[in-house]
Amino acid sequence: MGIVLSQSFKNTISTYLGFGIGAINTLFLYTNLLTDQYFGLVAFLLSAANIMMPFMAFGVHNAIIKFYSSFKSKNSINSFLSFMLFLPLIFIIPAALMGYFAYDTISQLLSKENTIVENYVWHIFILAIAMAYFEIFFAWSKVQMQTVFGNVMKEIFHRICIMLLLFAVYMNWLMVDQFILALVGVYVLRMIIMKLYAFSIRYPKLKFQKIDKLSSILKYAVLMIIAGSVAMLILDIDKFMIGLMLEDIEQVAYYSVAIFIATVIAVPQRAMHQIMMPLTAKYLNEKDNKSLEDLYKRSSMSLLVISGFIFLLIILNINQLYQIIPKEFTGGLFVVIIVSLAKLYDNSLGNNNAILFNSDYYRMVLFFGAMLAILAIVLNVIFIPVYGIDGSAFATFLAVIIYNSIKVYFVKLKFNMQPFTMASLKIVLTLMVLSFAFYFWEFPFHPIFNIFLKSILIGLFYFSLIHKMNVSKDISEQIKKYLRLK
16 A cells, blocks of 8 residues: 555545635635526536536547556557547547537537537547546656646646636736637646656657457447546536536526535545556456455545544534625535535545456446446436525435445455455444534634634544544554654
């Protein structure tokens, strides 16, 4: 776990820094410097682009990670990487032609409930391409076991740029239309910088010789489109469908704030995922099941401990946080709680996703995922008209819980390993006790000071208990290291 902990720690720092900047943008700048309608529009455009991204990438970013370590000679590696660079054009070029000739039909469909979307269809397309090739170049650097710079670009760069653009709107240097165009430019620039970095690690030598396992690579890439679509649908279908089904696009903005707060729980998983993916693929390719199971259990335990702490900070400070943001954005308490629970369960699976997507069993998992994506859409259609954004959150919760439970069962069935131990139960019980103990207890001070004091107190109680129970060897070693207990 040495390289995992080292790069995961750096990635966690950069990811939290990025989320901190994103929090300022989402909770304060967007809510105060843009109208609710335009904030909702930005959230809708980004969600739509995220849903399109897996198609634009054509599964290449996943295929690079799975197959790279199976090629040994320089010529075979160069041929493989050259093919990966051009494969996404198979979808991008026809999609561009279809968009050009069917623009009116597509724009009318997307702007059925909110006409403001009509003039921004091409923005979605360009955003999706920029996101797709960014992930491809990031995967290029991941397989060289270099994830830190890419994670900085993924989590920090665009958020800083957007913060600057929002200040430019405040200073009247940019109109809102120009801000949205500049936002698209930020994602394109991020892609270009990632490309330059990836090529500086391993410069591409274009070769188009016959590639071994070409059929397997293409099948995997196509199926990864489904996998990526499932993941993005579960993440963004709620915001997309709220924008399509509710007349007030402002609801997307209100929902986005609540979702952003809950998504902070996913930060450790996102940080650790960058290095766990290539490492898991390596163990699978080498058939090292012992190391794979060890990584599975330890990653699950580490992520459950860390994300459990973040869960406590969110749930126990949410009422104070809602006192310092605009009142119209504070109606998503139920959304925050229920999505936080889903994210906590998701984190507790450790490198489960990496095992499934890099194994020979990914086809069945994609089938389950596709069925659950359909379930998520159906549940949103049922609950959004009745309960609004609360209904969408509940639909997402059910989809995530069912999907993750199937994945845990499938890994147990095929690999005879599962991530949970008695220590997992101890952590869950600790979270329940601390949640009930601290939820109704407040300091009589300003909300920001309350959050600061309460977070310190929760942290002291929580990590003292975690260290005393010794539920995670990796976490206990880090506590000893930073407190100089050894």
